[in-house]
Amino acid sequence: MNQTCIATFPAVLQDLHEFYESLKREGILFCYSGPTSQSLVEGIGDLLKQRMAVEEAGMTVTRNIFAIFIEQMQNILHYSAETMPPREQRGVEEMRHGVVVVGREREADRRFFVLCGNYIQQEKGRMLAERLDSMRTMSREELKALYKEMRRQEPTSEDSKGAGLGFLEMARKASRPLDYCIADIAEGLSFFSVKAVG
Amino acid sequence: MQDLIIKATKSSPAIDFRVAEGALSIRGESYPEHAVKFYEPVLQWIREFLETETTPLHLTMDIVYFNSSSSKILMNLLDMLEEAAAGGRQVQVVWRYHEENEIAQECGEEFKEETQFLRFELQSYGDA
Numbered sequence: 274m275n276q277t278c279i280a281t282f283p284a285v286l287q288d289l290h291e292f293y294e295s296l297k298r299e300g301i302l303f304c305y306s307g308p309t310s311q312s313l314v315e316g317i318g319d320l321l322k323q324r325m326a327v328e329e330a331g332m333t334v335t336r337n338i339f340a341i342f343i344e345q346m347q348n349i350l351h352y353s354a355e356t357m358p359p360r361e362q363r364g365v366e367e368m369r370h371g372v373v374v375v376g377r378e379r380e381a382d383r384r385f386f387v388l389c390g391n392y393i394q395q396e397k398g399r400m401l402a403e404r405l406d407s408m409r410t411m412s413r414e415e416l417k418a419l420y421k422e423m424r425r426q427e428p429t430s431e432d433s434k435g436a437g438l439g440f441l442e443m444a445r446k447a448s449r450p451l452d453y454c455i456a457d458i459a460e461g462l463s464f465f466s467v468k469a470v471g
Numbered sequence: 472m473q474d475l476i477i478k479a480t481k482s483s484p485a486i487d488f489r490v491a492e493g494a495l496s497i498r499g500e501s502y503p504e505h506a507v508k509f510y511e512p513v514l515q516w517i518r519e520f521l522e523t524e525t526t527p528l529h530l531t532m533d534i535v536y537f538n539s540s541s542s543k544i545l546m547n548l549l550d551m552l553e554e555a556a557a558g559g560r561q562v563q564v565v566w567r568y569h570e571e572n573e574i575a576q577e578c579g580e581e582f583k584e585e586t587q588f589l590r591f592e593l594q595s596y597g598d599a
Contacts, residue, residue, distance in 0.1 A: 311504035315481045336536065336574050343502050343538050350504065421585065424546050438539040 300383070301376040302328075308357055308368035314346040321375060328377070330385060337446040338375075338385045338471040344439040345389035345467065346373060353391035354462065378470065384448065390466035398455050398463035404437055405467070409450040416445050443469045472523060475516045483509050484534060488516055493526040501537035501545075510544045517551055527561035528552065533568070535575060542578075549582055549589075556589035563590040570595040 282289070296304065302324050305317060321342055325335045349371030356367050371391030377383045393401070408416065420441045444451050452468040472490050479485035484499035495517070503509040520528065530552065537545065549564070556562040564586075566579035576593065583591045 311482065314502075319481075332571060333573055336572070340536065340538070340574075343536075347502070347504075347538065347540075417581075421581070424543050425550075438543060442539040442542070 299376060300379055301374055304372070304374040306370075306372040308370050309346060309350045309353075310368065311350065314343065314350060317346070317373075318342060324375075325385070328385075334385060334471050338387060340446050341387045341443050341469045341471065342373070342375065344443050345387050345469070346371075348439055349373070349389065349391045352393070352397075354394055355392040385471040386468055387471075388466060388468040390454075390464060392458070393463055393465045395457060395461045395463045398465045401437075401440070401465065402453060402455050405440065405451055405453050408441065408444050411444075413445070416441060420445060440467075443467070447471065472519055475512065477512075486513055488513075488520075490520065490524065491526075493520075493524065493528045494531075495528065496531040496533070498531075498533045500535050501541040503541070506538070506540035506544055510541075510548070514544070514548060514551070517548065521551070521555045521560065527563070528555070530562075530564045532564065532566050532579075534578075535569075535572065537578070545582070546585065549586060552589050553586050557587075562588075563592070565592050565594055567594045567596060570597050 303317075303320070305313075318339060322335060322339060325338065330338070349369055351369070353369035353371045355370040357370060358367065369391070371389065373390075374388040375385070376388075377385055408419075411419070420438070423438050423441060440451070447469040449470055454464075454466045456464045458464050474490055475486055475488040477483075477486035479499040480503075482500055483503040484497050484501050486497055488495045497513075532545075534545075552562045552564065566582065568575035568579055576595065579593045583593065
């Protein structure tokens with residue numbers, strides 16, 4: 274292959290073409306990493322619907338994946354422990370960071386998935402993992418009953434606006450139990466990722 | 472008391488509440504950044520309407536998609552209407568959904584299951 278590079282790219286991005294192609298090989302439709310905002314969520318949400326129409330996904334699958342995507346992105350938007358600027362500067366709105374990947378699985382039925390990750394306080398991460406563990410064992414009916422119960426609960430603190438209801442929503446919209454990964458990064462800090470398959 | 476009119480955005484529904492007719496409608500998508508903040512004037516208006524007016528209340532909901540925090544608030548809203556209906560107020564809710572939107576239909580059914588006293592009706596529509 275004939276290649277000429279005149280650039281000062283960081284090592285990890287030196288072969289951007291290889292990176293790009295490897296994403297495609299993995300069935301990734303798109304990925305985003307960085308600061309989030311409501312308008313970003315709305316914009317990518319639109320793109321997602323259009324992209325799924327091209328893939329000839331059914332309407333119900335598209336709506337389920339869209340709903341999962343919104344819950345995932347708004348989780349980052351509201352709860353990611355990584356913020357820029359780190360403390361609120363005058364006139365600069367705080368932005369929360371995370372990463373989202375939307376793709377299709379390589380197995381025969383090529384299901385769509387949304388994979389999302391962000392930093393989280395270790396303690397909260399553990400609680401979330403426990404909650405997801407218990408959701409993984411629940412039937413559709415049990416998930417529905419719990420959803421209805423939690424929907425009526427008053428939020429206990431500022432921190433729990435919509436507490437956990439988003440994850441239940443995702444679990445109900447997904448075709449199989451939510452997968453998750455929690456990695457302890459530093460004292461009190463973890464990286465949490467959740468994969469939902471439509 | 473005044474009518475409450477809020478224009479729809481990409482992520483928040485159009486609100487059209489009329490005092491004289493007791494006709495309320497919520498229409499569109501609902502996944503605003505801060506659902507609590509968005510719905511605050513909406514819930515406040517209904518509270519005031521139920522306290523100061525005596526006319527029957529008719530609410531039409533045509534919500535294509537709503538996120539989990541909106542879901543919680545819509546439940547609060549329906550609880551408020553349910554309480555009024557239990558107290559003898561005439562309250563009707565019509566949940567409208569596109570015939571091909573199974574998810575919206577299911578959501579309407581799940582809200583209906585949570586009510587007892589108010590008249591809750593599901594209505595499908597096709598392409599106009």
